[in-house]
Amino acid sequence: SRNDMDHTLFKMALGVRAEALLNELLTLSETLTQKAAAESNTLIVAYTHGQPAQPSTFGHYLGAMIEVLNRDAARLSSAINGLGRCPMGAAAITTTGFPIDRERIADLLGFEAPLVNSYGCIASVDYVTGLYSAIKLVFLHLGRVVQDMAFWSSFEVGQLYVPNALVQISSIMPQKRNPVPIEHMRHLSSLTMGRCDMVVDTMHNTPFTDMNDSEGEVQQAGYAAFESGGRVLRLLTSFIPACTINTDNVRRNTDAACITITELADTLVRDEALTFRQAHEVAAGTASAVIAKSIPLGDGHAAFMAAFEGVVGRKPSMLQEAFRHATSAEHFVAVRNRTGGPAPEALEAALKLYQTDLQTLRTAQSERLDRVTTASKRLDAAFNSLLET
Secondary structure, eight states: OHHHHHHHHHHHHHHHHHHHHHHHHHHHHHHHHHHHHHTTTOEEEEEETTEEEEEEEHHHHHHHHHHHHHHHHHHHHHHHHTTOEEOTTOTTTTOOSSOOOHHHHHHHTTOSEEOSOHHHHHHOOHHHHHHHHHHHHHHHHHHHHHHHHHHHTSTTTOOEEOOGGGOBOOSSOTTOOBOHHHHHHHHHHHHHHHHHHHHHHHTTTOOSSOOGGGSHHHHHHHHHHHHHHHHHHHHHHHHHHHOEEOHHHHHHHHHHHTTTHHHHHHHHHHHSOOOHHHHHHHHHHHHHHHHHHTOOGGGOHHHHHHHHHHHHSSOOSOOHHHHHHHTOHHHHHHTOOSTTOSSHHHHHHHHHHHHHHHHHHHHHHHHHHHHHHHHHHHHHHHHHHHHHO
8 A cells, every 4th residue: 555655665765864864973973072082181161151150171061062962862863763663564554364474574675573553554653753853852952062162252252263264254344253154053953953843743733544744745845854954963073173272261261250269169168177158258258359350360369368367267278379279270170080070080981981872872873774785685686586487
């Protein structure tokens, strides 16, 4: 029947496109893992609520991106697995009275097995909605990172340097360096999400039966999501490795915003036996004073002494060099060596886990592709044997 034939062909066509997209996603993750390792000591300003918050490293930031990317890849791989059950043999609705072998049909077409319930073969569209939902999440999440890239590369922040090969000058303002790849990635991510939503929303409130709503025109319209999504992944794979962190601007923003002040409070709890509330008050008073004087926190030992005596009622034991060390961005990162922290040792351990996850996903994909390739050869052989008889 056209019913089971259509859904079989739709699954096969989606499988080819989805595997290609997954391959590009895994390539991006591999590229980011290499970049994260190379940038494990590169300091950045981490932001919360749009404001400078704490020091971290570019490698640590990319590690967070990789974790989400790998989970997105796992969701996409799982959705591809959902394409692996063959509808052929369901016929119009209820299979047939002829002695067909549905298992053999599925095997020769490269499927893992038949999709069992024949009504579901022609009525269920979760292979479509599940796949496009998984694709949508990839670009929803990447869009947030792309937005950070736009913020980081702004003149006022200046944390991310985009090389000349990836910027566009203004036709009238020669001083402008417009990082247009960021804008392309942002709008293409949104466009891809919209295309995915279009497919999924078309299935909403449709009857649970064979219907044109899930067939040719909608299937073909959905293919555009693979095209625009692939462009984002390829562009981002080239963009991130080419970018560098502007260390001078990072240092400027670190000093201007006192973002290492949390570690001063932590150090006071550990070394001066203060409660955290006391330590927080001392740190807050110190930060207010150095910001008012427009001096780096590391040069604010006198302000610290005054704040400490005002809160605690005695002089601190922390001398100037110890204060400078405790408030340095390098020290801030180095002591955060717990699982998942930004210290190089912790990041190295995390990157090894990400590589293991990637290998698992690569292996699963390779097994699926091998199954299809082997099945194609068996199908050719079976067809040729019919010609010979």
